[in-house]
Amino acid sequence: xxxxxxxxxxxxxxxxxxxxxxxxxxxxxxxxxxxxxxxxxxxxxxxxxxxxxxxxxxxxxxxxxxxxxxxxxxxxxxxxxxxxxxxxxxxxxxxxxxxxxxxxxxxxxxxxxxxxxxxxxxxxxxxxxxxxxxxxxxxxxxxxxxxxxxxxxxxxxxxxxxxxxxxxxxxxxxxxxxxxxxxxxxxxxxxxxxxxxxxxxxxxxxxxxxxxxxxxxxxxxxxxxxxxxxxxxxxxxxxxxxxxxxxxxxxxxxxxxxxxxxxxxxxxxxxxxxxxxxxxxxxxxxxxxxxxxxxxxxxxxxxxxxxxxxxxxxxxxxxxxxxxxxxxxxxxxxxxxxxxxxxxxxxxxxxxxxxxxxxxxxxxxxxxxxxxxxxxxxxxxxxxxxxx
Numbered sequence: 325x326x327x328x329x330x331x332x333x334x335x336x337x338x339x340x341x342x343x344x345x346x347x348x349x350x351x352x353x354x355x356x357x358x359x360x361x362x363x364x365x366x367x368x369x370x371x372x373x374x375x376x377x378x379x380x381x382x383x384x385x386x387x388x389x390x391x392x393x394x395x396x397x398x399x400x401x402x403x404x405x406x407x408x409x410x411x412x413x414x415x416x417x418x419x420x421x422x423x424x425x426x427x428x429x430x431x432x433x434x435x436x437x438x439x440x441x442x443x444x445x446x447x448x449x450x451x452x453x454x455x456x457x458x459x460x461x462x463x464x465x466x467x468x469x470x471x472x473x474x475x476x477x478x479x480x481x482x483x484x485x486x487x488x489x490x491x492x493x494x495x496x497x498x499x500x501x502x503x504x505x506x507x508x509x510x511x512x513x514x515x516x517x518x519x520x521x522x523x524x525x526x527x528x529x530x531x532x533x534x535x536x537x538x539x540x541x542x543x544x545x546x547x548x549x550x551x552x553x554x555x556x557x558x559x560x561x562x563x564x565x566x567x568x569x570x571x572x573x574x575x576x577x578x579x580x581x582x583x584x585x586x587x588x589x590x591x592x593x594x595x596x597x598x599x600x601x602x603x604x605x606x607x608x609x610x611x612x613x614x615x616x617x618x619x620x621x622x623x624x625x626x627x628x629x630x631x632x633x634x635x636x637x638x639x640x641x642x643x644x645x646x647x648x649x650x651x652x653x654x655x656x657x658x659x660x661x662x663x664x665x666x667x668x669x670x671x672x673x674x675x676x677x678x679x680x681x682x683x684x685x686x687x688x689x690x691x692x693x694x695x696x697x698x699x700x701x702x703x704x705x706x707x708x709x710x711x712x
């Protein structure tokens with residue numbers, strides 16, 4: 325759910341493949357196929373690489389609200405469901421920019437936006453074109469490379485049953501001590517089965533690494549650094565007897581949430597958006613609360629939008645206006661309601677109901693996960709090193 329990788333060989337291998345053959349389309353509205361947002365009709369296409377919940381966010385919430393405010397602009401969506409063709413799509417974008425040609429969309433919402441932003445494939449952004457960008461923390465913007473527009477975020481948090489845990493841990497060391505003092509009451513899913521368990525493993529491994537090593541593992545790949553994981557593996561293995569049912573590791577994020585909701589366990593790492601959604605639907609009671617830990621924190625990241633570097637001038641202003649709307653108070657409220665996404669603008673700029681929803685989380689504090697190659701190696705190594 326959180327992989328953001330682009331490799332040079334993938335671009336070279338599929339640069340000649342056409343975009344039209346690798347996506348599914350679904351229109352949210354129809355309108356003029358050209359023009360601009362200043363007096364003439366304009367039509368924009370948002371390309372989505374992800375799940376249907378993100379498509380619903382655009383089609384049912386963001387687009388209708390935007391079109392109401394900007395009646396001269398219509399917006400449709402194109403989706404690559406589950407990102408099945410990410411490598412092809414990125415290759416097509418790279419080839420189009422190299423040839424100074426346009427692509428078939430005006431705004432992209434995908435996990436790989438930060439990667440293509442760092443590769444220089446997106447339109448540069450600033451506070452003049454997108455005024456609401458000034459509300460977004462600079463550190464969050466920097467993660468998107470040149471042209472990445474952060475618009476929502478999620479993080480792994482520590483969830484706990486407040487009727488059983490009166491003083492929740494504040495740091496990773498506190499969490500590890502609590503697990504050992506309360507055997508059977510903590511669980512995390514196997515890292516290959518979901519990102520919340522993967523984040524717990526990543527965080528324990530990172531505890532024994534320098535900041536520079538953690539940064540390298542988040543942004544590049546140097547397999548020799550995996551020798552630094554030995555102390556972390558020993559720590560995770562030693563926790564085994566204190567885990568739920570003496571070393572049982574749930575299968576997936578949802579199973580962890582179910583165990584929290586049923587009271588089988590009292591504490592676990594959870595994805596922020598999944599937890600908030602589960603609580604709003606009643607799957608998890610209000611007695612279960614969440615907090616962020618430190619030294620190090622669990623991992624999280626922003627989701628980014630991008631405007632292709634070769635976006636036609638006639639449409640660029642409308643694309644800026646759409647991005648700016650998404651970063652408005654209205655847009656951020658829609659995101660919080662539809663997909664429980666962390667706002668990326670200050671909570672003070674949002675209504676009390678949204679502030680209350682995210683009051684125990686700080687979206688500006690997002691520690692990046694390992695890169696996809698390190699994550700794959702970590703998942704494989706965990707299976708050999710940890711379960712007893």
